[in-house]
Each structure stands twice: as structure tokens, then as C-alpha cells.
Amino acid sequence: MITTEQQQRMVDKVAQIDALAARARILPVITIAREEDILPLADALAAGGLTVLEVTLRSALGLRAIQVLREQRPELLVGAGTVLTREMLAATEQAGSQFTVTPGVTQDMLEAGVESSLPLLPGISSPSELMMGYALGYRRFKLFPAEVSGGVAAIKALGGPFPEVRFCPTGGVGPGNINSYMAQSNVMCVGGSWMLDSKWIENRDWARIQECSAQALALLD
Known part of the structure; x- marks a missing residue:
């Protein structure tokens, strides 16, 4: 059970996520391998129209990237992904993260949230x-x-028993199916990394990433 105060806090957080999703539409999922890539990669995504970024903690540079972006790119909305434990959640808060995303759930992690x-x-x-x-x-x-996990069909099915719930589908979402997901009334945005091809990042092809980001958003217009 949660307290009345916590219930109101959760209502407020739902509103925050709705605002985030409305701004994002597409949430790029970023893993940083080199510190020198942090700013140019974020700038390329932002130039393509993607200004809400999920920086994963899959690499040792995840927290550092969040800190750098919050300090040097305050116009972006930066969150932490692949948050697995309370300790990681606390670390993301200290780094300046504005939201957090987990790949799965445990009771403890939900309570920590x-x-x-x-x-x-x-x-x-x-x-x-x-x-x-x-x-x-x-x-x-x-x-x-x-x-x-069932894709669009699963999201349609979940809309029946959970009419208040909205989703950000991530994992296998790309140019070929993004519109099918976004056409669902209970989808608020999608997450993905197809605009972040590892070869483009390795070669510092920021123009290609900007172009692909803009093309991704254009699919939704």
C-alpha cells in the first residue's frame, strides 16, 4: 500500500512522463563508449529533432554522460536507462538525471521509484x-x-483491462513498424536505437545520425 501523499506524487509523475513523451515522440536509447562522443552525439540527435535522450547505464560512461549533458546541454531533457537497482537509481539522481527507465521490474525497484x-x-x-x-x-x-513481447497486438490487448495505461514500446521498433505502434491510442511514444548505428558512431558520422533522426520524426508527420 502507498500513502495518500505518495499517491498524489505518482499522479504528478504520470503527468511529467506524459509531458516528456509528448516532447519526445521518439526516445533514442544511447550507450556511450567514448567520452568524446557525448556532446557531438547529443548535438546530432538534437539537430535532427530528438531532444529527449535516454542514456543507458550499460557502459561505465553512462552517469558521466548524463552529468555532462545536464551541465553543458541544459536545453535537452536527459534521463537514465537500464536502471536495475536502488543504488543505480540514487546514482542517476546525483548525476542530474531528469527521469529513469528500467528494462524490467522488481517489487523493490518499483517501490524505490x-x-x-x-x-x-x-x-x-x-x-x-x-x-x-x-x-x-x-x-x-x-x-x-x-x-x-507481442508487439502491436499485445498493446491492443492490454488496452482492454488497463484503459488508463499508456506505453512506450522499445525493442524491435524501427522505420518499418513505428507508425503501427504510434497509431495505437495507448502508445505515448516509442524508444529505439536505429538512428544510432554503431558504425556511424564509431566513425563519428554525426551528419548521418542527424539525418536519420530527422527521417525518423518525419515518419510520424
Whole structure:
């Protein structure tokens, strides 16, 4: 059970996530391998229209990237992805993250999200996991891995028993199916990394990343 104060806090966090999703539409999922890539990569994405960034903690530079971007690119909205534990959540707060995203859920992680000052977008792949979050006031979830977990058909099916819930499908989303996802009334945005080809980053082909980002958004117009 959560307190009345926590319930109101969760309502406020849902509103924050809705505002984030409306601005993002497409949430690029970024893993930083070289510190010198942090700013030019973010600048390329922003020039292409993607100004809400999920920086994953899959690399040792994740927290550093969040800190650098918050300090030097305050116009961007920067969050932390692949947050697995309370300790990681606390570290993202200290780094300046503005939101957090998990690939899955545990009861402890969901409770930590209720207590956190940051809005948390928990990753789920089943109705049971969704219900764990729902009981604590969560109404916005990442469906991950989206295509493996049933894709558009799953999102349509979940809309029946959970009409208040909206999703950010991530995992297998790309140019070929993005419009099918975004056509669903319970999809608020999508996440992906197809505009971040590892070869482009390795070769510092920032123009290609900018172009692909702009093309991705153009698919939704």
C-alpha cells in the first residue's frame, strides 16, 4: 500500500512522463563508449529533432554522460536507462538525471521509484508485471522487448483491462513498424536505437545520425 501523499506524487509523475513523451515522440536509447562522443552525439540527435535522450547505464560512461549533458546541454531533457537497482537509481539522481527507465521490474525497484524524486518508466513484458506497478500508482510503462513481447497486438490487448495505461514500446521498433505502434491510442511514444548505428558512431558520422533522426520524426508527420 502507498500513502495518500505518495499517491498524489505518482499522479504528478504520470503527468511529467506524459509531458516528456509528448516532447519526445521518439526516445533514442544511447550507450556511450567514448567520452568524446557525448556532446557531438547529443548535438546530432538534437539537430535532427530528438531532444529527449535516454542514456543507458550499460557502459561505465553512462552517469558521466548524463552529468555532462545536464551541465553543458541544459536545453535537452536527459534521463537514465537500464536502471536495475536502488543504488543505480540514487546514482542517476546525483548525476542530474531528469527521469529513469528500467528494462524490467522488481517489487523493490518499483517501490524505490515511488520514493524517488524522479519519474520512473518501468519496463514490463506481461500483464502480471504491469499489475505490480499499477498497484503502486504507475500508469505509464515501457513495453520491452516490444516485438518479442507481442508487439502491436499485445498493446491492443492490454488496452482492454488497463484503459488508463499508456506505453512506450522499445525493442524491435524501427522505420518499418513505428507508425503501427504510434497509431495505437495507448502508445505515448516509442524508444529505439536505429538512428544510432554503431558504425556511424564509431566513425563519428554525426551528419548521418542527424539525418536519420530527422527521417525518423518525419515518419510520424
